[in-house]
Amino acid sequence: MDNAQIKRLEEGFSHLAPRGEELVNRFYSKLFVEHPEVRSMFPDDMSDQKRKLLASLVFAVQGLRTPEKLQKPLKEMGARHADFGTLPEHYPIVRDTLVSVMSEMAGDAWNDQAQTDWTAALDLVSSIMLVGAHERETANASA
Numbered sequence: 001m002d003n004a005q006i007k008r009l010e011e012g013f014s015h016l017a018p019r020g021e022e023l024v025n026r027f028y029s030k031l032f033v034e035h036p037e038v039r040s041m042f043p044d045d046m047s048d049q050k051r052k053l054l055a056s057l058v059f060a061v062q063g064l065r066t067p068e069k070l071q072k073p074l075k076e077m078g079a080r081h082a083d084f085g086t087l088p089e090h091y092p093i094v095r096d097t098l099v100s101v102m103s104e105m106a107g108d109a110w111n112d113q114a115q116t117d118w119t120a121a122l123d124l125v126s127s128i129m130l131v132g133a134h135e136r137e138t139a140n141a142s143a
């Protein structure tokens with residue numbers, strides 16, 4: 001990601017992060033209404049999960065300037081997701097649902113550029129997680 005893109009993401013997120021609880025509430029509501037097939041992967045009580053998702057988004061945005069520091073934790077998170085049963089095709093669903101909720105919440109502050117930036121940022125996070133998931137599956141297969 002280039003500097004201008006990171007700046008726009010940081011600036012956009014600085015307005016959304018204080019409304020983080022609303023963001024994750026809306027995200028999971030939308031995810032489970034539009035993709036009920038993923039609901040059973042998650043626990044009944046989603047309070048911990050909501051907190052963790054928000055923390056991971058903050059971590060990822062804060063790490064955009066030092067992407068090498070994102071590698072290890074995001075790969076490990078991707079490996080845990082492989083254990084949860086998360087498949088590669090689920091990642092675009094989560095990305096698009098998050099981007100859509102962010103756009104609804106940002107209102108007039110949202111534009112095509114924000115759409116492109118956030119999609120790219122979440123693709124970056126997903127691609128690192130998927131490397132970790134793949135490594136976990138390869139290790140399991142040869143165990």
Ligand code: HEM
Nearest residue numbers: 038041042043052053056077080084086090091094125126
């Ligand atoms: C941008 C991509 C994603 C991020 C940042 C993210 C973040 C997180 C975090 C922080 C956790 C807490 C546990 C841990 O750290 O391993 C978690 C758990 C989980 N995530 Fe994700 N996730 C992403 C993508 C997905 C996708 C695509 C799915 C599949 C629909 C998914 C399903 C789950 C499930 C089922 C759990 C475990 C819930 C539990 O049993 O406690 N996640 N996620």
